[in-house]
Amino acid sequence: MNHKLFIGARLRRLREQAGLNQAAMAARLGISLSYVCQLENNQRPVSATVLLKLVEVFDCEVGDFSEEQDRRLLGELRDVFRDRMLAGEGVSQAQLVRMVEQVPELATALVGLAQRHQRLQDEYAQVVDRFYGDQLPTLLAPLPHEEVRDFFNRRDNHIGALDALAEERAGRGRLLPGERAAALRKVLYDEHGVDVEGLGDMADDGALRRFDARRRRLAVAAHLSDAQQAFQIATQLALIAHRDLIETEIAAAGFADEQTRALARQGLAHYFAGALLLPYGDFLAAARAARYDIEALQRRFHVGFETVCHRLSTLQRSGARGVPFYLVRVDQAGNISKRQSATAFHFARHGGACPLWHVHDAFTQPGRVLTQVAEMPDGTRFFGIARSIGRGGGGWRVPRKSFAIGLGCELSHARELVYADGLDLAAPHEVVPIGPGCRVCPRADCVQRAFPPAGKALETGVDVESLVSYRFERDAEVVR
Template structure:
């Protein structure tokens, strides 16, 4: 049985209540020395003490013992690849010890690094543009703030799941009539009418929610699954406004744009949970071994929507395979990312060119499987496929993106796309986060010289790329 250490949590709990260790010891019915040992993580906490914490302080022992170290450990390992830490890079046992004994310090370090990274990127942008900006230089981008918040929550929000489970409490619709039921529900409960309009009436949008006229306009450019999804999204914005506000308040996101982006993603989460109920989706995922085309057909959603939903299956006691989701455009830009794994996704610019998500554009609609290894030797199974986007006009055809889904290699046997591969004997493709911080000096796909590579360029030698040293 795994030992549970709660030192920093217990110390914070005691200080918040203005108690001494002796006072807490009396309240819990243990010795002062035992409280001291617990606070310093020199002893693991027992179940009776956890239960006593709940009785005396009203603290759920499951919450106080909650372990999000795996996510923070992955973040720390990724951050420490920066050349800033070349001479002082701690090893894995040191990082684990830091998370056990000083979790607040680790969180502060990550926050400081993100601020440094945001400031660096924005200063580069200012220099490139040759003009000043009105925005604060250390403000994280809205997309980064939302991604970090979702990842801290393991890409899972129980309160949204619970609300979604009651959405069809009155009369669950048959799968082939969800759209009609949604329109009727919006009209009856929220006083909203729905109208499908020609593309020219919404030339640059797929959906418009006119609050004053209490009307939802849907563009004919969208296919049926996306029209259904957008109606669920609007229902979340209106019907679950208070719930979304509560989640936003605890997100720590202060920036107006960041909060707006987060609200959109939370509403998307709710819509997905309504259309793909947790228990049914998890059962179908396990039964089909994560056949995403099959799952999309089963729930009447798009391939991308099914993939996104698969990353949210992190309910305690009913977890699916921890997956990451990455979406790129044809130029390689990362346009969406969600993560419940230790895989570190590129925040800006492009993903690693050796990742076969780029290759999937050559074979539209087909699954491309791949086994990859990160510079820290962590290994993952990844499968990629293209997805089509709505087309507004004849000259805008072939608006295609690609999505990649991945899991740690030990979960590969649970994914049907990995069948036929001998996992232990399979050739791993060496990849990195992106070229900016990748330590693979002589990669034949390098796009630019990495800040992490300090060796000078040898003018007498020409490697496979101009950036090889």
């Protein structure tokens, strides 16, 4: 470990879940009672030896003791307490830290309540805007796609059982880049009696994959590349051959409704497919050797830019971790259609992403990789890249989708990436101050602010005007 790791609250929760007192915990770990007390009170950092013993004895992962999830939760709590309509008077940073450390379940519940409150506000505004012209559902639970995103984020976007299974199958099947689709067709037929046939280039509904369970036939769009066809076949293989494992993951997540379970089922099948095409060990070794050069990895594995970025964001296997990345996919209107993070970086859930974030600039320079050092309001700095991508097309008036992909890590990992070569990462003028979104961003001097932060009283004087659209009182010694 490169830094001291304090696990007091996490260790206490683990002990209580196991029904042990401190003396029994000490005996199980082979350490003294006083050492357990000191660990639980964050008076001493955990040693590597004790951490590995915890993983062994309680059948968990090193990532379960990571500080990243707590930091992400702390960032979300800051957002809640910046909204004065929800939280009233400012709460100090120290109080929020204690809440996350000592009662993380309550902190998570509070964040969930705040998010539900905001969703109801957004729905009310939609009803007013439409003059009650549409019948809008009352969503008291998280939207299905948001709940599935949160599930993957809680797992640091790494599903260990599916990943290991995919890696084993890739090795057994000898899947070679450029020749995967034929090999997987044979697997589906030999093991499950499923024929794979071509789906017309111009399917009426734009389908990429269609499975007929009764006839045992899988149709895959013929215009897709070998890797894309292999991904679709592997997705169906997961749903047929490994349905039990997928359903076990879904049941453990406790999703409340069938829509959410269906999206999770598709997401987990896609996860397996990506892991099958890019087996963990081989891909991690190649990524490190290439210093995370995405285009080099594209050539090595015959896959697209987004596929490589997505796989890089999943390399969080205990004992063999890659650089912890965040990944985001944004359209030209600023809508975030994919977001996941193994870092403390947290994304706006409402009101769009920060306009100063370089991911938006990618659309103005198609195909070019852009870099940025960004600083969040809490002072944490991230190094990121962004590039535009396109999908579809191939004919006159054939629909085409455009996105920008953002991939980044904490600044401490930047030198592991080839994209940081030659950059002065410490230069103040290179650092761009960004925020999680205008609604919760505390920056009072941002010239790009689209609207004021929630719950802030605006200055009403009209005798002063500047580039800053909204002027409001800065917080004093409260949440930053």
